[in-house]
Amino acid sequence: MVSIKDVAKKAKVSISTVSNALNGRANVSEETRQRIIDIANDMNYYPNTMARNLKVKKTKTIAFCFSQFDRNFYFQIIKGINDCVINHGYDLIICAHHSIEKFLRNGFVDGALVNDKNVSDELILSTASKDLPIVLLDRELKGQHIYPVVVNNYLAMEQLVKELIMKGYKKFSYVSGIESTQDNIERFEGMRDTLRDHNITFLQKHYYHGDFTEISGYQAARLMMISKDIPEVVICANDDMAIGVVKAFKEMGINIPEDVSVVGFDDIELSSILEPHITTISVPKYEWGIYAATILFRVLDGERHVVPNKIIAQTKWRQTTR
Amino acid sequence: MVSIKDVAKKAKVSISTVSNALNGRANVSEETRQRIIDIANDMNYYPNTMARNLKVKKTKTIAFCFSQFDRNFYFQIIKGINDCVINHGYDLIICAHHSIEKFLRNGFVDGALVNDKNVSDELILSTASKDLPIVLLDRELKGQHIYPVVVNNYLAMEQLVKELIMKGYKKFSYVSGIESTQDNIERFEGMRDTLRDHNITFLQKHYYHGDFTEISGYQAARLMMISKDIPEVVICANDDMAIGVVKAFKEMGINIPEDVSVVGFDDIELSSILEPHITTISVPKYEWGIYAATILFRVLDGERHVVPNKIIAQTKWRQTTR
DNA sequence: TTGTATGCGTTATCAC
DNA sequence: GTGATAACGCATACAA
Numbered sequence: 001m002v003s004i005k006d007v008a009k010k011a012k013v014s015i016s017t018v019s020n021a022l023n024g025r026a027n028v029s030e031e032t033r034q035r036i037i038d039i040a041n042d043m044n045y046y047p048n049t050m051a052r053n054l055k056v057k058k059t060k061t062i063a064f065c066f067s068q069f070d071r072n073f074y075f076q077i078i079k080g081i082n083d084c085v086i087n088h089g090y091d092l093i094i095c096a097h098h099s100i101e102k103f104l105r106n107g108f109v110d111g112a113l114v115n116d117k118n119v120s121d122e123l124i125l126s127t128a129s130k131d132l133p134i135v136l137l138d139r140e141l142k143g144q145h146i147y148p149v150v151v152n153n154y155l156a157m158e159q160l161v162k163e164l165i166m167k168g169y170k171k172f173s174y175v176s177g178i179e180s181t182q183d184n185i186e187r188f189e190g191m192r193d194t195l196r197d198h199n200i201t202f203l204q205k206h207y208y209h210g211d212f213t214e215i216s217g218y219q220a221a222r223l224m225m226i227s228k229d230i231p232e233v234v235i236c237a238n239d240d241m242a243i244g245v246v247k248a249f250k251e252m253g254i255n256i257p258e259d260v261s262v263v264g265f266d267d268i269e270l271s272s273i274l275e276p277h278i279t280t281i282s283v284p285k286y287e288w289g290i291y292a293a294t295i296l297f298r299v300l301d302g303e304r305h306v307v308p309n310k311i312i313a314q315t316k317w318r319q320t321t322r
Numbered sequence: 323m324v325s326i327k328d329v330a331k332k333a334k335v336s337i338s339t340v341s342n343a344l345n346g347r348a349n350v351s352e353e354t355r356q357r358i359i360d361i362a363n364d365m366n367y368y369p370n371t372m373a374r375n376l377k378v379k380k381t382k383t384i385a386f387c388f389s390q391f392d393r394n395f396y397f398q399i400i401k402g403i404n405d406c407v408i409n410h411g412y413d414l415i416i417c418a419h420h421s422i423e424k425f426l427r428n429g430f431v432d433g434a435l436v437n438d439k440n441v442s443d444e445l446i447l448s449t450a451s452k453d454l455p456i457v458l459l460d461r462e463l464k465g466q467h468i469y470p471v472v473v474n475n476y477l478a479m480e481q482l483v484k485e486l487i488m489k490g491y492k493k494f495s496y497v498s499g500i501e502s503t504q505d506n507i508e509r510f511e512g513m514r515d516t517l518r519d520h521n522i523t524f525l526q527k528h529y530y531h532g533d534f535t536e537i538s539g540y541q542a543a544r545l546m547m548i549s550k551d552i553p554e555v556v557i558c559a560n561d562d563m564a565i566g567v568v569k570a571f572k573e574m575g576i577n578i579p580e581d582v583s584v585v586g587f588d589d590i591e592l593s594s595i596l597e598p599h600i601t602t603i604s605v606p607k608y609e610w611g612i613y614a615a616t617i618l619f620r621v622l623d624g625e626r627h628v629v630p631n632k633i634i635a636q637t638k639w640r641q642t643t644r
Numbered sequence: 645t646t647g648t649a650t651g652c653g654t655t656a657t658c659a660c
Numbered sequence: 661g662t663g664a665t666a667a668c669g670c671a672t673a674c675a676a
Contacts, residue, residue, distance in 0.1 A: 001429060001453065003669055014647045019671055029645060044448065046427040050372040051669035054652045061424075069401040072394040079391040082418055091421035096404055099413035102383075105368040106653095107323060126366070131323065269394075273592065325653055336663040341655060351661060373653035376668045428669095648675075659664080 002045045011039045022047070053107065057131075060090050062296065063109040065116045067096040073268050073285070074115065077137070080289020081113060088297050104132060111296045113137060133299040135292050135308075139182065147299065149292040152310035153183055153265075156281045157190025160263065160315045161235075165198050167322065169232045169261070172202060175220045175245060177212040177237035184212075184237050187265060191235055206231060210241045217244025225252055230260050233321070239264035239271045242278050246320060261321040265313075276319035283313045324367045333361045344369070375429065379453075382412050384618065385431040387438045389418040395590050395607070396437065399459070402611020403435060410619050426454060433618045435459060455621040457614050457630075461504060469621065471614040474632035475505055475587075478603045479512025482557075482585065482637045487520050489644065491555045491583070494524060497542045497567060499534040499559035506534075506559050509587060513557055528553060532563050539566025547574055552582050555643070561586035561593045564600050568642060584642040587635075598641035605635045 008015040013032065020028045021036040028036075053059045062085050068074060078094070085092040090110070095103050097118040104112055104127050114124060115137040128134040128145040140148040161172075174191060177184035192202045208223060210216035217236055221244065224230055236242040242264030249256055256262060256276055264271055267282035288311050295308045330337040335354065342350045343358040375381045384407050390396060400416070407414040412432070417425050419440040426434055426449050436446060437459040450456040450467040462470040483494075496513060499506035514524045530545060532538035539558055543566065546552055558564040564586030571578055578584060578598055586593055589604035610633050617630045 001669095004671095005669075015670080016648080016672075017646055020646090023671080025672095027645065032645080046423060048376075048428040048669050049424055049430050050376050050428070051652090052671075054370075054372050054376060054654090054669080055671050057652085067404070069397045069404065072397060075391045075394060075397070082389070082391065086418070086420055091417065091424055093421075093425075094416035095413065096408070098408055099415075101368060102371055102413055103415075106370040106372070108371055270595070274595070323653095326655095327653075337653090338655085338664080339662055342662085345655080349661060354661080370653050373668090374655075376653080376670095377655045379668080646676080648673105650671105650673085652670090654668085655666105657664105657666080660662080 001048070002043050003048065004045070007036065007040050007043060007045050010043065011036050057107060059108060059110055061109045062090050062092050062293070063103050063112040064092060064094045065097055065100060065104075065112060065114045065119055066094055067116050067118060073266060076285035077115070077289040077292075080286040080291075081293045082289075084290045084293035084297070088293075100127070107131065111135070111300055113292055113296060133296060135296045137288070137292055145299075147295050147306060147308050149288070149295055149308045150310060151183075151283055151288070151313050153186035153313075154190040154193075155310070156265075156313040156315070157187050157235075158194045160281055161191050161194040162198075163315065164233060164261075164263075164321075165195075165200070170200060171206075171231040171233070172200070173206040173208060173224065173229070173231040173234045174202070175208045175210045175217055175234060175236040175241050177210060177241070179209070187237050205229070210237065212238050212240060214240045214244035214247075217241030218248045219244075221245040221248030222252075225254075230254065233261040233263060235263045237265060239266045239268045239278060239280055242280065242320070243270060243274060246274075246276070246278065256320050257322045263315075263321060267316055272316075272318065279318045279321040280316055281313045282316045284311065287311075323370070324365050325370065326367070329358065329362050329365060329367050332365065333358050379429060381430060381432055383431045384412050384414050384615070385425050385434040386414060386416045387419055387422060387426075387434060387436045387441055388416055389438050389440060395588060398607035399437070399611040399614075402608040402613075403615045404611075406612045406615035406619070410615075422449070429453065433457070433622055435614055435618060455618060457618045459610070459614055467621075469617050469628060469630050471610070471617055471630045472632060473505075473605055473610070473635050475508035475635075476512040476515075477632070478587075478635040478637070479509050479557075480516045482603055483513050483516040484520075485637065486555060486583075486585075486643075487517075487522070492522060493528075493553040493555070494522070495528040495530060495546060495551070495553040495556045496524070497530045497532045497539055497556060497558040497563050499532060499563070501531070509559050527551070532559065534560050534562060536562045536566040536569075539563030540570045541566075543567040543570035544574075547576075552576065555583040555585060557585045559587060561588045561590045561600060561602055564602065564642075565592060565596060568596075568598070568600065578642050579644045583644060585637075589638060594638075594640065601640045601643040602638055603635045604638045606633065609633075 004015050004018050008018045018036055021033040082092050097116050111133050113135045121141055125143050133145045136148045195202050208220035210220055234245055242262050245262050264278050264280035267280045271278040271280050298306050326337050326340050330340045340358055343355040404414050419438050433455050435457045443463055447465050455467045458470040462472055517524050530542035532542055556567055564584050567584050586600050586602035589602045593600040593602050620628050
């Protein structure tokens with residue numbers, strides 16, 4: 001590996017002159033600069049990133065901690081983050097949670113975004129610092145140098161339910177995701193509270209327990225059938241379950257949306273590919289990524305009191321509702 | 323950021339003793355070792371990765387160059403790579419092509435995998451070295467310290483066509499991908515040669531020009547219709563186009579597979595979701611990732627003359643063929 | 645305009 | 661068993 005020393009030797013100057021020339025500083029004559037640049041190119045010289053980082057304490061690199069490579073919901077988010085990072089002249093590295101200690105704990109990166117449930121709250125709390133602000137996409141955690149950028153589930157659900165009520169729907173059922181997750185809780189409460197505000201009480205028996213998987217939605221729909229409790233509209237905590245619900249109803253000869261309507265959440269790719277196209281709440285994934293990265297850069301640029309907004313999601317009306 | 327110096331000071335020993343203790347070397351008494359470890363934990367000390375790398379010239383990190391975050395075909399591959407890298411006690415960073423110079427050129431990583439058409443052949447040729455072997459997933463490039471791990475398109479196509487012929491198919495059409503791509507060429511030649519070997523000449527007029535997109539497949543099928551040239555089977559250079567072909571035929575009231583059969587390549591998720599499920603050549607993506615990373619580690623472990631095999635893909639017979 | 649010297653945090657060599 | 665010290669490649673304050 002050719003180092004600054006090799007270039008200096010070949011150019012018959014000192015290493016500092018090489019450094020100055022290559023870093024565009026004023027204190028070097030134009031002709032020596034050009035000569036040094038040519039020689040450096042010639043020798044295929046690239047400054048050693050680690051040695052430089054060790055010195056300057058800025059890496060111009062952002063880490064994105066992520067390991068759920070099997071859920072393609074996230075890839076538009078990555079794209080947004082990547083684009084934003086590049087635009088700011090930084091580089092992005094994506095690393096799984098195993099690598100956090102290695103990459104985050106010691107100035108390897110200037111900031112991080114985390115979207116990985118495998119990373120514990122404690123790890124985040126103990127890692128975030130003035131030198132390493134962290135933006136969270138998968139949870140709302142309070143703490144110094146920590147900036148959650150999450151979807152406003154409650155508001156999106158509120159607006160959806162309001163519109164459904166306006167369309168005349170009165171009998172709602174809900175298929176939950178994993179109970180303990182914040183997403184599920186907020187989505188459910190958004191529905192329940194909005195119904196209450198419109199004098200519709202949501203009965204516990206219309207709450208079906210799912211776990212965000214298609215099969216759990218499928219089973220919930222069959223359960224509705226067995227208990228002869230088909231509502232006017234089934235609201236699912238995500239699209240996967242909505243797909244399962246639709247599948248079950250279709251198999252049982254129940255027409256959608258004539259006999260029952262179905263709504264999902266997330267707007268995954270499949271929801272507008274499968275027939276019928278599913279009405280769902282669309283999370284603007286690309287923009288989410290952009291915004292999350294933007295927040296990080298505002299912090300890195302020294303802005304005080306950065307308070308992120310929540311991401312606004314909106315209903316996409318499609319074929320599973322009237 | 324707490325450094326080894328801080329730990330040494332607190333433990334009232336020299337930094338070398340701290341280093342020795344923490345790195346499990348023999349020349350330090352068990353009690354001082356334990357005391358130092360405790361203090362280090364206590365102070366939340368983590369060795370600075372960059373300083374260490376600068377010294378030892380091994381980073382235990384692998385880079386995967388990739389930027390096509392909008393094609394979910396690749397994510398199973400990433401998962402395979404990631405799993406393999408973790409298993410070897412290394413860490414994986416994924417970086418876009420913009421960052422190659424920064425991360426690959428100067429000992430930031432011990433090896434790299436590249437699956438990014440944006441990275442030029444020249445860049446790869448000039449970057450690969452004894453200190454940085456590179457495994458290629460997206461092209462077959464010959465060169466020192468370069469190891470292509472690609473799919474055996476030709477063989478897969480040969481086997482597919484043989485079976486189709488055995489099933490009685492005689493009239494074949496081909497919808498091409500982008501002409502210049504190696505994938506397209508190999509897939510086409512695999513078909514053409516196999517037909518020839520079975521005394522079936524493939525006429526140029528049955529070659530339809532596509533570009534790997536769904537719409538180009540759709541248009542090719544309409545063109546077949548207009549020219550009244552519906553074959554017994556349409557072989558597409560990838561699944562996206564096969565999906566387009568199927569869509570067009572369905573719209574035109576042509577029955578699949580009764581009137582015409584359709585075959586794709588890749589086995590993307592959609593091919594077994596949309597109705598009818600598409601017969602296609604399945605690329606074992608996860609295993610591909612595992613194998614590519616394995617090749618890299620064999621090189622890193624000092625094995626001489628590593629010669630990668632090609633990835634074997636196999637036909638998945640589904641509903642679009644008889 | 646150019647060169648010398650120092651230090652970033654670590655590991656390794658070699659005294660003690 | 662322990663501690664100075666050099667070196668990794670670079671940037672920079674300061675001397676020339």
